Amino acid sequence: xxxxxxxxxxxxxxxxxxxxxxxxxxxxxxxxxxxxxxxxxxxxxxxxxxxxxxxxxxxxxxxxxxxxxxxxxxxxxxxxxxxxxxxxxxxxxxxxxxxxxxxxxxxxxxxxxxxxxxxxxxxxxxxxxxxxxxxxxxxxxxxxxxxxxxxxxxxxxxxxxxxxxxxxxxxxxxxxxxxxxxxxxxxxxxxxxxxxxxxxxxxxxxxxxxxxxxxxxxxxxxxxxxxxxxxxxxxxxxxxxxxxxxxxxxxxxxxxxxxxxxxxxxxxxxxxxxxxxxxxxxxxxxxxxxxxxxxxxxxxxxxxxxxxxxxxxxxxxxxxxxxxxxxxxxxxxxxxxxxxxxxxxxxxx
Numbered sequence: 001x002x003x004x005x006x007x008x009x010x011x012x013x014x015x016x017x018x019x020x021x022x023x024x025x026x027x028x029x030x031x032x033x034x035x036x037x038x039x040x041x042x043x044x045x046x047x048x049x050x051x052x053x054x055x056x057x058x059x060x061x062x063x064x065x066x067x068x069x070x071x072x073x074x075x076x077x078x079x080x081x082x083x084x085x086x087x088x089x090x091x092x093x094x095x096x097x098x099x100x101x102x103x104x105x106x107x108x109x110x111x112x113x114x115x116x117x118x119x120x121x122x123x124x125x126x127x128x129x130x131x132x133x134x135x136x137x138x139x140x141x142x143x144x145x146x147x148x149x150x151x152x153x154x155x156x157x158x159x160x161x162x163x164x165x166x167x168x169x170x171x172x173x174x175x176x177x178x179x180x181x182x183x184x185x186x187x188x189x190x191x192x193x194x195x196x197x198x199x200x201x202x203x204x205x206x207x208x209x210x211x212x213x214x215x216x217x218x219x220x221x222x223x224x225x226x227x228x229x230x231x232x233x234x235x236x237x238x239x240x241x242x243x244x245x246x247x248x249x250x251x252x253x254x255x256x257x258x259x260x261x262x263x264x265x266x267x268x269x270x271x272x273x274x275x276x277x278x279x280x281x282x283x284x285x286x287x288x289x290x291x292x293x294x295x296x297x298x299x300x301x302x303x304x305x306x307x308x309x310x311x312x313x314x315x316x317x318x319x320x321x322x323x324x325x326x327x328x329x330x331x332x333x334x335x336x337x338x339x340x341x342x343x344x345x346x347x348x349x
Contacts, residue, residue: 024100024107025147027225028138028204031112032128034162035152035211036218038240041110043218047231054228055105059095064111068095072141073134085137092141108225114138118163122175125182127156127189132196139201146204149197150225153190153291154211157276157284165242165273169251174263175275184280190291191299198302206303208295213308224306245273 031037041060044051048058059068068091071084099107115131139146154162160183164175175183190208198206207224214220216238219230243251249266253259259267265275274281295305 024096024145025105026096026142026145027106027108028114028135028146028149029108029110029221029225030115030135030149030151032115032152032154032159033112033118034159034166034242035154036215036221036238037110037112037152039216039237040218040221042237042239043233044108044110044222046233047222050231051108051226052104054226055103056226056228057099057102057104057107059107059109059111061111061113064109068092069111069114069138072137089141093143096142106226119167119172122160122163122167122179122183125179125186127186127193128196129188131193132200135197135200139204144203146201148205148207148225149201150207150209150221151194151197152209152211152214152221155285155288156189157274157281157288158272160284161272161274161276162242164275165244165248166240168248169243171255174252180275180280184276184283189287191294194295194299194303207306208299208303209306210292214306217308220308243273244271245269248273 029037029040044058045060045062051058068088070088072088072092074084076083076085096107115134116128121127121129135146135149153159168174194206194208198204209221209224218237219232222230245266249262252262252266263275265273276284292305294300295303299305
């Protein structure tokens with residue numbers, strides 16, 4: 001559910017309000033986590049000059065994690081007589097005004113933590129339960145000027161596995177059987193996440209890009225976000241991958257676990273880690289299939305499914321096998337057919 005959030009209006013921002021409302025578009029790239037967001041941020045960071053030439057200012061984690069959003073998503077509280085949420089909104093508006101004065105027509109904000117942390121999702125056994133409230137606060141900080149949101153989604157069995165594997169690689173505990181069962185039985189799907197997002201940002205266009213189609217294609221993600229052509233450099237990089245089974249085993253052994261205590265999904269498997277049973281994986285896959293069906297059918301008008309049609313479009317040249325086909329091929333086929341037919345008639349005679 002999306003909570004109704006009452007947020008303060010800042011008198012100091014009154015002089016900026018008209019300019020932001022008329023000139024500045026705010027575009028959010030919200031991840032989600034484990035869908036290539038780090039690769040995308042590496043790509044746009046390397047093409048900052050190209051973006052600015054198009055009139056797009058870039059806000060990415062190197063900037064945002066220095067404290068720009070500090071206090072914005074926390075419960076309202078006072079520190080030394082100062083409202084931290086109010087101060088965070090003031091910082092956002094100040095930096096927005098600076099981008100306008102520098103000539104930016106829009107701001108691309110890419111930071112997956114805007115919608116919540118993956119560890120919080122694991123603890124709650126739910127996909128981004130607070131996304132509605134968090135985006136409502138962010139929209140208030142930008143004075144309702146968030147015009148587009150780009151989000152990547154991924155099959156739930158692979159997404160939860162990647163989140164858990166990445167956490168284990170950083171020293172967090174392995175999810176136990178009870179936690180895995182809760183994840184597999186969770187009622188909340190990407191459809192609910194997108195619905196909460198649309199409720200928090202009713203004025204924004206929401207574009208959903210399946211990870212399975214756009215992994216390693218940061219240029220296409222950027223083009224969808226800004227509506228402008230994107231450069232090719234570093235577009236195919238794929239960073240921050242989750243550890244595979246051998247890496248996870250080595251991590252657990254280094255932390256003192258003995259081989260006899262390894263669960264079957266780590267002791268017997270290789271390659272990508274999947275801690276779910278066959279039935280659990282099937283349930284999660286079915287939930288994702290329902291999400292995709294809902295998006296394909298129009299998502300109740302809340303979002304647009306963006307697909308990579310270049311993977312299904314006909315190529316510019318024929319495949320190698322087709323090069324032998326044509327009139328000569330047909331003549332050969334007809335000649336062989338006549339030989340087989342003559343032989344068959346001879347045998348029956």
